Amino acid sequence: MFYKWYTNLSNRTIAITIVVCICMLYVSYTFNTCLIASINRTWKKAHTSITTMTTPTEETEAPQIKILGSIVRIVPLTGDGIGFDSKNLVNASDGSPKYRFLRQQGLRPSRHLPDALIIGVKKSGTRALLEFIRLHPDVRAAGCEVHFFDRHYAKGLHWYRHHMPPTIEGQITMEKTPSYFITKEAPKRVYHMNPSTKLLVVVRDPVTRAISDYTQARSKKKDMKRFEELAFLNGTSGGIVDTTWGPVKIGVYAKHLERWLEYFPLSQLIFVSGERLIADPAVEIGRVQDFLGLKRVVNEKHFYFNSTKGFPCLLKSEERSSPHCLGKTKGRNHPRIEPQAVDRLREFYQPFNLKFYQLTGINFGWP
Numbered sequence: 160m161f162y163k164w165y166t167n168l169s170n171r172t173i174a175i176t177i178v179v180c181i182c183m184l185y186v187s188y189t190f191n192t193c194l195i196a197s198i199n200r201t202w203k204k205a206h207t208s209i210t211t212m213t214t215p216t217e218e219t220e221a222p223q224i225k226i227l228g229s230i231v232r233i234v235p236l237t238g239d240g241i242g243f244d245s246k247n248l249v250n251a252s253d254g255s256p257k258y259r260f261l262r263q264q265g266l267r268p269s270r271h272l273p274d275a276l277i278i279g280v281k282k283s284g285t286r287a288l289l290e291f292i293r294l295h296p297d298v299r300a301a302g303c304e305v306h307f308f309d310r311h312y313a314k315g316l317h318w319y320r321h322h323m324p325p326t327i328e329g330q331i332t333m334e335k336t337p338s339y340f341i342t343k344e345a346p347k348r349v350y351h352m353n354p355s356t357k358l359l360v361v362v363r364d365p366v367t368r369a370i371s372d373y374t375q376a377r378s379k380k381k382d383m384k385r386f387e388e389l390a391f392l393n394g395t396s397g398g399i400v401d402t403t404w405g406p407v408k409i410g411v412y413a414k415h416l417e418r419w420l421e422y423f424p425l426s427q428l429i430f431v432s433g434e435r436l437i438a439d440p441a442v443e444i445g446r447v448q449d450f451l452g453l454k455r456v457v458n459e460k461h462f463y464f465n466s467t468k469g470f471p472c473l474l475k476s477e478e479r480s481s482p483h484c485l486g487k488t489k490g491r492n493h494p495r496i497e498p499q500a501v502d503r504l505r506e507f508y509q510p511f512n513l514k515f516y517q518l519t520g521i522n523f524g525w526p
């Protein structure tokens with residue numbers, strides 16, 4: 160009797176587990192992780208900063224929430240065709256006090272396709288660049304990598320726009336997805352969205368970049384082969400470079416850039432040095448603000464050097480008012496690579512680096 164009851168129970172548990180798994184798979188397929196992360200963040204914020212929520216009043220037809228002691232009326236966003244519902248509340252509860260204030264004033268931010276894109280290069284400092292430039296009050300950026308021009312293009316521009324943050328007049332919308340730089344179809348697709356899109360490219364010594372890329376991959380797959388075995392065809396450090404291996408291939412910047420230059424004039428691109436972004440972020444951010452036609456607001460006062468992390472960090476940002484660094488996946492310790500392998504890779508990249516310097520008109524001074 161007990162055995163039968165126990166078997167029934169475990170069968171039911173298994174059935175429930177399967178149903179839950181299928182539902183989760185469906186949800187993760189339907190929505191992208193960016194959206195889920197953003198809902199998650201908003202959910203967390205709502206639980207830390209919203210203390211009371213009242214029901215809609217007839218007069219306003221909009222719910223009021225009590226944030227840090229003051230009553231705020233949530234004004235629905237326009238431009239997306241989103242009605243006033245719980246989904247909209249997620250959007251409307253954008254964490255920034257600036258936006259809560261604007262909504263109180265009846266100003267209606269709306270979502271726009273990006274004016275500027277950080278298109279790459281992976282592991283060169285793209286996150287740092289985005290976090291630094293979005294300190295500017297006239298810049299608003301999607302927090303996650305949207306991957307529209309590589310993975311989600313079939314979903315259409317309406318889908319893409321919905322992933323952008325709400326902006327008010329005069330603000331620039333930005334997004335960063337480093338894989339755009341190497342995606343063959345991306346230049347044409349971006350051009351079709353808007354031929355005036357400004358393109359930002361962060362580049363770093365391709366050898367260090369390849370090691371950084373490998374370090375990231377190895378952090379997810381512990382039994383990964385050694386760098387030297389993957390970067391060379393015969394597995395030996397001085398051998399033939401495996402140009403089909405992703406971390407090597409991405410570093411041939413000139414080849415990827417040529418595809419972008421088929422669609423965009425050089426003047427529409429800015430090249431940010433990943434090395435200088437670490438050594439002197441204020442200078443690089445100054446150039447970027449000029450390029451975007453923005454007043455130079457972000458400057459050295461926004462940064463401090465964190466000697467424990469070994470990187471520049473932020474004194475405050477829109478999301479956090481206390482000093483903080485980028486996450487622990489940025490600025491990882493790299494494994495030791497045989498000097499012979501490093502030398503061979505430097506030799507391999509040299510002609511491509513020179514070509515890249517010629518195309519951009521900038522000597523990045525990589526060894």
Ligand SMILES: Nc1ncnc2c1ncn2[C@@H]1O[C@H](COP(=O)(O)OS(=O)(=O)O)[C@@H](OP(=O)(O)O)[C@H]1O
Nearest residue numbers: 281282283284285286287371470471485489490491
């Ligand atoms: N301020 C600051 N803090 C931490 N890390 C910084 C910073 N500025 C640039 N970097 C460098 O950024 C590298 C990661 O590059 P990305 O953000 O482009 O990586 S990713 O492609 O988005 O995964 C990361 O690479 P690793 O050092 O290999 O982790 C850093 O070297």
